[in-house]
Amino acid sequence: MEIHKICVLGLGYIGLPTASTFATHGVRVVGVDNNLQVVHTLRNGGLHIQEPGLRDLVQAALSSGNLAISAVPEEADAFVIAVPTPFFEDKRADLRAVIDAARSIVPYLRPGNLVVLESTSPPRTTLDVLVPILEGSGLAAGAGFFLAYSPERVLPGRILQELVENARVIGGFDAPSAEAGCDLYRLFVRGEIVLTDATTAEMVKLMENTYRDVNIAIANEFSRLAQHFGTDIWEVIAIANRHPRVNILQPGAGVGGHCIGVDPWFLVEAAPEKATLIRAARQVNDSQPNVVADLVQRTLRNLQGVRIAAFGLSYKPDVDDLRESPAIEVARLLVQAGAQVTACEPHRPDFQAPGLAVLPAWEAAVAQADALLLLVGHRAFRALDPLQVASRTPARVAIDAVNGWDAAAWKRAGFAFHRLGDGKSAPTVPGGGADEPVTPSRGR
Ligand code: SAJ
Secondary structure (H helix, E strand, O other), rough: OOOOOEEEOOOOOOOOHHOOOOOOOOOOOOEEOOHHHHHHHHOOOOOOOOOOHHHHHHHHHHHHOOEEEEOOOOOOEEEEEEOOEEOOOOOOOOOOHHHHHHHHHHHHOOOOEEEEOOOOOOOHHHHHHHHHHHHHHOOOOOOEEEEEEEEOOOOOOOOOHHHOOEEEEEOOOOOHHHHHHHHHOOOOOOOOOOEEEEEHHHHHHHHHHHHHHHHHHHEEEEHHHHHOOEHHHHHHHHHHHOOOOOOOOOOOOOOOOOOOOOOHHHHHOOOOOHHHEEEHHHHHHHHHHHHHHHHHHHHOOOOOOOOOEEOOOOOOOOOOOOOOOOHHHHHHHHHHOEEEEEEOOOOOOOOOOOOEEEEEOHHHHHOOOOOOOEEEEEEHHHOHHHHHHOOOOOEEEEEOOOOOOHHHHHHHHHEEEEEOOOOOOOOOOOOOOOOOOOOOOOOO
């Protein structure tokens, strides 16, 4: 199909880069967001989200004259829905933004138009939720308008490159719809484009992220077992991963962000009795902040009034995104247990949370600390020289939840050093405990 004008609904982490990329590839784009603050910010040359290269891209799109920002949709050849799909308290998918966006298109839908849903959604959403809403226009899916599901699969921090270079899946309501989707994304996608049906494309996205979640869960569970048996998980993983068909991921503070910890629930809620492993993995990852807080508790014994400098709050290294961050959850648990936590998050110096002091510079965060806790492996934190840190803090205890610091170097600098999943460096608890390391048997 011929595409001269595109309407992108939702100007967040995916919609804004997508709208801007279409615009810089010579197509007229109306970017729509129902948050007036976002519309105002973008129209005035500002940016409400951070992503490397995004400022320049949006600027280029706006100054080309191809990108307009609006609070309401307009007639277009293609409509792309890229709104958030969070979950409710009970883990059911919250599709309200998808439903609102689809309804907002109905008055503008014309014969031969294409509608694409990009938002991660439970299986069958395109068929069971979108079709009935869009057919309210009087046009039939397939015969009257094209309809497809095409998930975004980009990595935060690398969105602009991956949007263009990654393979793209397009699941059509029918084969002509998938072809129409291909015509749309071919405007900028250089990666392979794979055509399939809508529900398969929905499953592809959910299974990719669930696969990762389950693999992170087993790494976290292995770390608990390694500690329990008095071994060092990081050594075990390094050795196991030399096997040509083994690739164990990294344990840590838990799973954060708006994708990996959310998407598996869409499968669990859609078929609870069939998704038992997926649910168990989610529970392992969700409880990981407690395991880290417990390690801190066992290391420092009584947390009441203890001053802890926490390194990192974002959901993963070297990003400014704090959504669902397990590091924040660990800090919250420590504050709840009576500790005074001062966090250092150079990527988000503006962040505030009740009971938590946040500083941009680590030097200030450690100045009054009794213990140091590494929660996020930002490059800048990994590169710290423990001798230099020792000269800036009275703390002589360092706890590493992500294997970002060199144990020997920190010990040489005078720190008692403890690491998540390392039964060899585990704190000994008076009277013993479930995770007390088992003394390795000698002899034989
Ligand atoms: N994590 C670990 N151990 C690991 C790897 C990650 O604990 O070995 C943690 C991270 O610290 C973080 C969380 O998991 O808290 C998720 O991080 P991530 O890097 O695995 O994923 P995201 O959420 O940043 O991006 C993912 C990507 N999906 C996959 O890698 C399968 C991306 O391609 C998707 O586009 C994105 O989710 C999305 O939007 O779905």
